[in-house]
Structure formats: C-alpha cells, structure tokens
Amino acid sequence: MLTSPHTSARIYRVALAVPIFSLFDYLAPDDAPVCLGVRVEVPFGKGSKIGVLVAVAESSTVAEAKLRPIVRRVDEQPVLVAADMALLQWVSRYYHYPLGMVISTALPAGLRQGKAAVLPRARYYALTEAGRGFDALLLKRAPQQKKLVEQLQGQDGVISEAELALGGSTWRAVVKALQDKGLLALADAPEVAVRAFNQQPGLACNADQQAAITAVTESFGQFRVFLLDGVTGSGKTEVYMQLIAVALARGLQVLVLVPEITLTPQLEERFRRRFSVNIALSHSKLTDTQRQTAWLQMQQGECAILLGTRSALFTPFKKLGLIILDEEHDTSFKQQEGLRFSARDVAVVRGQRVGVPVVLGSATPALESLYNAEAGRYRHLRLPKRAGEAVQPGLQLLDIRNQRLQEGLSEPLLAAIRATVAKGEQVLIFLNRRGFAPTLICHSCAWVARCRRCEANLVIHRHEQRLRCHHCGSEQALPTLCPACKTGVLTALGLGTERVEQLLGGLFADKVVVRLDRDTTQRKGTLEQFLEQINTGQADIILGTQMLAKGHHFANVTLVAVLDVDSGLFSIDFHAAEKLAQLLVQVSGRAGRADKLGKVVMQTRRPDHPLLLALLHSGYHRFAQTALAERQEALLPPFSYQALLRVQAAHADAPLQFLAAVVDLLAEAASPELLVLGPVAAPMAKRAGLFRYQLLLQSTDRRLLHQALGRLVPQMEALKSKQKVRWSLDVDPVDLY
DNA sequence: AGCACGCCGACT
DNA sequence: GTCGGCGTGCTC
Numbered sequence: 001m002l003t004s005p006h007t008s009a010r011i012y013r014v015a016l017a018v019p020i021f022s023l024f025d026y027l028a029p030d031d032a033p034v035c036l037g038v039r040v041e042v043p044f045g046k047g048s049k050i051g052v053l054v055a056v057a058e059s060s061t062v063a064e065a066k067l068r069p070i071v072r073r074v075d076e077q078p079v080l081v082a083a084d085m086a087l088l089q090w091v092s093r094y095y096h097y098p099l100g101m102v103i104s105t106a107l108p109a110g111l112r113q114g115k116a117a118v119l120p121r122a123r124y125y126a127l128t129e130a131g132r133g134f135d136a137l138l139l140k141r142a143p144q145q146k147k148l149v150e151q152l153q154g155q156d157g158v159i160s161e162a163e164l165a166l167g168g169s170t171w172r173a174v175v176k177a178l179q180d181k182g183l184l185a186l187a188d189a190p191e192v193a194v195r196a197f198n199q200q201p202g203l204a205c206n207a208d209q210q211a212a213i214t215a216v217t218e219s220f221g222q223f224r225v226f227l228l229d230g231v232t233g234s235g236k237t238e239v240y241m242q243l244i245a246v247a248l249a250r251g252l253q254v255l256v257l258v259p260e261i262t263l264t265p266q267l268e269e270r271f272r273r274r275f276s277v278n279i280a281l282s283h284s285k286l287t288d289t290q291r292q293t294a295w296l297q298m299q300q301g302e303c304a305i306l307l308g309t310r311s312a313l314f315t316p317f318k319k320l321g322l323i324i325l326d327e328e329h330d331t332s333f334k335q336q337e338g339l340r341f342s343a344r345d346v347a348v349v350r351g352q353r354v355g356v357p358v359v360l361g362s363a364t365p366a367l368e369s370l371y372n373a374e375a376g377r378y379r380h381l382r383l384p385k386r387a388g389e390a391v392q393p394g395l396q397l398l399d400i401r402n403q404r405l406q407e408g409l410s411e412p413l414l415a416a417i418r419a420t421v422a423k424g425e426q427v428l429i430f431l432n433r434r435g436f437a438p439t440l441i442c443h444s445c446a447w448v449a450r451c452r453r454c455e456a457n458l459v460i461h462r463h464e465q466r467l468r469c470h471h472c473g474s475e476q477a478l479p480t481l482c483p484a485c486k487t488g489v490l491t492a493l494g495l496g497t498e499r500v501e502q503l504l505g506g507l508f509a510d511k512v513v514v515r516l517d518r519d520t521t522q523r524k525g526t527l528e529q530f531l532e533q534i535n536t537g538q539a540d541i542i543l544g545t546q547m548l549a550k551g552h553h554f555a556n557v558t559l560v561a562v563l564d565v566d567s568g569l570f571s572i573d574f575h576a577a578e579k580l581a582q583l584l585v586q587v588s589g590r591a592g593r594a595d596k597l598g599k600v601v602m603q604t605r606r607p608d609h610p611l612l613l614a615l616l617h618s619g620y621h622r623f624a625q626t627a628l629a630e631r632q633e634a635l636l637p638p639f640s641y642q643a644l645l646r647v648q649a650a651h652a653d654a655p656l657q658f659l660a661a662v663v664d665l666l667a668e669a670a671s672p673e674l675l676v677l678g679p680v681a682a683p684m685a686k687r688a689g690l691f692r693y694q695l696l697l698q699s700t701d702r703r704l705l706h707q708a709l710g711r712l713v714p715q716m717e718a719l720k721s722k723q724k725v726r727w728s729l730d731v732d733p734v735d736l737y
Numbered sequence: 738a739g740c741a742c743g744c745c746g747a748c749t
Numbered sequence: 750g751t752c753g754g755c756g757t758g759c760t761c
Binding site: 011013014016018020022023024025026027042043044045046049060062063066067068650723724 | 756757758759760761
C-alpha cells in the first residue's frame with residue numbers, strides 16, 4: 001500500500017474553547033477549498049462546538065478511529081485573517097493559555113456561538129451623474145436638499161444613513177426628494193468609511209502638545225511607542241484628537257483604549273463633537289449584539305474609531321493606523337481572571353506587528369513604562385504644563401498621631417472642610433473601603449464576625465443591616481447580640497465610607513453629602529446622576545472610593561482629603577507604593593481646576609515616610625526614580641520578569657502537594673537564573689471555601705522564564721495531583737494576591 | 738469549559 | 750424506593 005488512510009486524508013486542525021493545550025483534529029471535506037480563519041462546527045463529545053480552523057495537515061497523531069468529519073463550515077470569509085491569528089497565537093504562547101480559549105475571548109459572543117458574521121445592512125447614498133453636475137442654487141427653496149447636495153459635491157463621496165441621521169430627523173424625506181429628482185441614489189459601501197468631513201477645528205496647542213503631535217505624526221506607518229507623559233489638565237486628550245484627525249485624513253482607523261467604562265461617555269462625547277465619522281464602542285455594559293456590531297464594523301472598515309476597554313483590544317481592524325491607550329498605568333488594563341493579559345503590553349505587540357505607532361498616555365506613568373522610556377525603547381513625550389490657568393494643587397501631609405479622631409477625621413481636617421464648604425466650594429473625601437466598618441467585634445468576649453468561606457472579616461453594612469464578605473459575596477443579617485457569649489455588646493471597629501458619611505451628615509446637617517461607591521452606584525445611571533449633581537453644584541461634600549479617582553473632573557472642588565494613606569504604605573506587594581503614589585497624584589488632579597487653587601490633605605501616622613516625602617517635595621517623577629532604584633537593587637520588575645502560579649483546591653493539603661511536585665519538576669531543569677519562590681500560602685489563604693497557595697517564578701532573563709513555563713505547563717497537565725486542584729498562571733502579575 | 742457517569746443522603 | 754448532590758474523566 002502506497003498510502004494509508006492516515007496520511008491520505010486531509011486533516012483540519014481546529015481551535016476550540018476548551019482548557020486543553022492542543023488543537024483538535026477533524027476529517028476535512030475533500031472537495032472544499034482551504035481557508036484558514038473560518039469558523040467550523042465540529043462534533044465534540046456528545047454535542048458539537050464552534051471552533052476556528054487554524055491549520056491543515058496531511059496526517060494526525062490522533063488515532064484514526066477517533067477522527068470525525070466536521071459538521072459544517074460556518075463562514076465563507078475568515079473571521080480572523082492571518083495577522084489577527086498571528087497576534088492571538090503570540091498571546092497564547094506568551095500567557096501560556098490555550099489558543100482556543102484566547103480566540104474565544106477575542107470573538108464577540110454571537111460569533112463564538114456560530115451566528116452569521118454579517119452586519120445589519122448599512123445603506124449608503126451617493127450623488128448620481130446628474131447630481132454631481134447639478135447647480136445646487138436651483139434648490140434654494142429646499143435648503144436641506146441644497147445643503148446635502150453641496151456637502152456631497154464638496155467631498156465627492158458617499159454618505160451613510162447613520163451620518164445622514166446626524167444632520168437631523170428629516171433626512172429620509174430629503175433623501176427621498178433627491179432620489180425622485182434623480183440626483184441621489186443608493187451606493188456601495190465605501191472601501192473604508194473613515195472620511196473626517198465636518199471635522200471641527202482643533203484647539204490651539206502649546207509647544208509641548210505640538211511637539212508631541214509632530215513626533216507621532218512623523219511615525220505614522222511604522223511602529224514606535226510614545227509615552228505621552230502629561231500632568232492632569234495638560235491637554236492629552238487634545239493631542240489624541242489631533243492625532244486621530246491625522247489618521248482619519250489618511251483613511252486609517254484608530255483604536256482608543258481606556259481603563260474604565262465610566263470614562264467612555266466623556267471621551268465619546270468629545271470625539272463625536274470633533275469628528276463626524278462613525279465611532280464604535282466596545283465595553284462590558286453594551287449588549288452582545290452591540291459589541292458584535294462594533295467588532296464587525298471595525299473589521300469591515302465601516303467605522304473609523306473604536307473606543308473601548310481592555311477586551312476591545314482584540315477587535316480586528318481593516319486598516320489600523322494608530323493605537324492610543326489612555327491612563328496606561330491603570331491596572332484595569334490587566335485582566336485578572338481567565339486569560340490574564342495586559343491590554344497595554346499586548347497593544348504594544350499589536351502595534352509592532354501591524355507597524356503602527358502606539359501612544360501610551362498618563363499623568364502618572366507605570367514604572368515599567370518610565371523605565372522603557374529611559375532605556376530608549378519608548379519615546380518620552382512630556383506635557384509638563386497645565387493648559388489654561390489651572391494651578392497644580394498643593395499636597396500636604398497631616399500628622400494625625402496623638403490627634404483626637406472623629407470617625408477617622410482629625411480636627412484640623414474637619415476645620416479645613418468647614419472653611420471650604422463655608423466658601424461655597426466642594427470637598428472630595430477619599431476612603432478606599434466601602435461599608436460601615438470592616439470589623440464587628442464583641443466588646444466582652446472578643447468574638448469577631450468572620451466569613452465562613454474566606455479567611456476574612458465580614459464587613460458591616462449598617463444601612464441594610466447586613467454583614468457582607470467583600471471577597472466571596474456571602475452575607476447575613478447583622479446580629480444584635482453576640483452569637484458567642486450571648487451577652488456582650490457588639491462594636492463596629494474601623495472605618496468605611498458609610499460611617500464617614502454618617503458623621504459628615506451629622507456635622508454638616510445643612511450641607512449635601514454625596515457618597516459614591518459600589519454600593520450607592522449599583523443601579524444603572526445612578527453614577528451619572530451623582531456626577532450631574534456634583535457638577536451642577538448640588539453637592540457640598542463628596543465622599544467615595546477608588547471610583548472617584550478615575551477621570552472625573554470636578555470644577556468646584558478645592559479640597560481633597562485622603563483619609564487612610566498609611567494602609568497603602570505597608571503592603572507585602574511591592575507594587576503597592578507605586579499604586580499609592582499614582583492614586584494620590586490622580587486624586588490631587590481632581591482639585592484646583594480653572595482659577596481656583598486646590599489643596600490635597602493626606603492624613604498619616606508616618607509623616608516621615610520616604611515615599612510620601614519624595615512625592616510631596618519632588619513630585620511623581622522623582623518618586624518614580626527612587627522607586628525604580630529600589631526595584632533595581634532588589635532585582636524586581638521591570639529589572640526582572642515574573643510569573644505567578646496560583647493553585648486552589650477544596651482540600652487543605654492538595655495545593656501544597658501539587659506545588660511540591662511542580663517545584664520538583666522545576667528543579668530538574670534548574671538554572672541559577674531562575675528563582676523559584678515558594679510555595680507559600682496566598683495572602684488570603686482561604687477564599688470562597690477554597691484553599692490557596694502560590695509559587696512565584698522570577699528571572700532576569702525573560703526568554704529563560706518563558707522556556708521554563710513552556711516546559712512546565714504540559715508537565716503540570718500530566719501530573720496526577722493535578723486532578724485535585726485548579727491552577728492558573730499569571731504572567732507579569734500586577735497583583736501578587 | 739461542558740457534560741456525562743457514578744455512587745451516597747433526604748424526600749414523595 | 751428515587752431525585753440529586755458534586756467528585757472525576759473525557760472530549761479530535
């Protein structure tokens with residue numbers, strides 16, 4: 001026999017969304033032309049699944065009897081072209097995550113399920129031959145028709161229904177009338193619908209902004225990373241918009257990534273006012289259909305700008321020309337479960353592969369970005385001046401040792417609040433802990449309310465009269481009597497936003513106190529309502545958590561208070577200092593807009609702490625230098641590379657057994673350049689009923705680390721002790737918890 | 738990840 | 750007697 005069935009059959013290699021590090025082989029239909037990147041439906045176990053065809057082979061290592069034919073080919077055209085697929089394959093290798101799972105995070109839900117990859121038909125109109133030569137003055141009695149004809153004559157192109165709708169609600173009648181006159185007709189979709197007509201002129205830029213715009217513009221058409229390092233209010237957004245204008249004028253699409261959904265409406269509004277092109281949005285608050293539409297619009301070139309969060313990074317583009325990533329230091333760009341990718345890092349890789357400039361913007365760049373800029377890998381563009389009249393607010397430390405505190409607020413701070421609201425100005429108070437108090441303790445027997453499933457205390461939510469675990473979500477009614485000794489008085493220990501709100505409400509009874517945290521903004525639209533209330537001056541004191549620090553500008557805030565700086569100073573995670581510094585600077589950026597001088601007060605028991613002093617006296621960049629020097633000394637990232645192996649199991653000893661086996665495996669391929677730290681119990685050793693341990697791998701040689709991981713992953717898959725645990729690998733972790 | 742099979746508790 | 754709990758095993 002010259003050919004065995006094994007080698008004569010054509011094999012499709014298909015990526016499926018299952019947590020297995022291999023492709024699945026199927027018998028290909030022998031007549032069909034091969035087209036990589038199309039979706040196929042394949043039999044899988046009892047049922048069937050949708051996967052993506054990633055390779056074709058002549059033979060398979062899978063036993064012949066196991067091979068089954070595909071059910072059907074879903075797409076005519078690939079949903080992912082070679083370049084998209086290459087990026088996803090890189091992501092799969094770098095994060096050591098199965099390709100099928102990577103693809104599944106890149107595809108919108110509908111496409112994952114096998115729905116047709118078709119856009120709701122968008123219709124376009126263009127002038128007819130007669131229309132192009134028509135004297136528009138003859139339409140002077142129909143001003144809207146005249147306007148449209150002139151507009152289209154001026155730009156010599158097509159216009160979409162969406163674009164027409166921007167011109168007013170009567171567009172259908174206008175189009176109908178012009179069609180009846182033979183001046184306008186349906187047209188084909190344009191190649192790339194990114195014409196920036198009706199673009200509003202940009203604002204005047206200062207020299208620094210202009211230099212940044214010029215530098216990036218000169219890099220169009222080639223890969224280069226720019227770190228746009230500009231203090232709050234220095235006009236980064238204007239730089240983005242002028243760069244977008246350049247891209248649009250060249251018929252290129254732009255990807256804009258922001259860390260949080262709350263930031264998209266503001267940016268979207270500014271973009272829409274400036275550019276009358278189609279802008280697609282992609283973030284988790286949209287429906288699956290909306291996200292899929294955005295995805296297909298970008299892929300097919302129907303939209304010029306995509307504005308989105310982390311997951312929008314994988315959207316395929318027809319003609320990508322520029323990537324902008326705002327607030328690049330923000331850790332929301334790092335996905336914290338499943339495929340733990342950094343949208344910032346992958347954006348840089350994407351820019352490199354496609355050959356386009358990548359702009360990373362921040363007032364407080366991540367230490368690794370500053371390091372990359374210093375090393376010459378990124379071009380450092382500085383915007384040191386605030387645009388307009390605004391003055392950088394003054395940071396000041398308030399030593400609260402030996403001070404009498406009322407619910408965590410010192411007397412000098414209360415006096416400052418009093419003085420500020422008396423002037424009719426607003427106060428922003430920042431406390432990164434929601435709920436009423438983090439601990440409920442019995443005054444007589446010292447019983448503490450603990451979560452049964454986690455190694456954590458339950459948080460008191462007094463308004464709802466509940467105890468809640470902020471780690472697993474379990475909750476119960478707030479007891480009135482100590483469950484242990486049945487006699488003691490239960491006392492609330494510590495500070496949460498709810499408690500501070502209550503104090504302020506009492507002390508400033510004639511003022512409006514607004515609390516902004518996950519508990520008060522749960523319902524859709526409430527955040528927007530609060531922000532509106534604040535911006536129209538109907539709030540005097542604004543109190544809240546993290547969410548206050550991001551992106552919002554409060555024009556009338558002249559005093560910002562940070563209540564618990566110290567909790568950020570003493571952490572086992574070496575990232576904590578950097579995050580605290582960024583937070584303080586970002587928070588301070590919310591104060592002192594326009595003509596009003598702002599002040600930022602930080603309560604601390606460590607007024608001599610070097611980090612606080614560096615930040616206070618020399619600013620963020622000097623702090624960053626100091627912190628980078630410390631990291632270099634300790635060979636921590638960015639001077640080394642890390643991967644964290646997290647393991648959890650229902651049984652207490654299973655994770656350690658597994659990790660002991662992993663350590664043995666690593667020892668076989670021992671290298672002095674590869675540090676194996678651990679295994680240790682996770683900082684929260686039990687969470688949601690599962691016992692957690694971790695192992696940290698570190699090396700100054702990135703290639704070496706990834707080689708070790710590449711060997712380790714299949715070995716871990718083969719371990720017998722694997723069956724009792726769940727493990728996940730976090731490459732470049734930003735959170736060592 | 739799903740989705741089966743498979744052996745031990747509280748219910749009609 | 751069975752409905753169903755989630756342990757573990759497999760998917761080309």
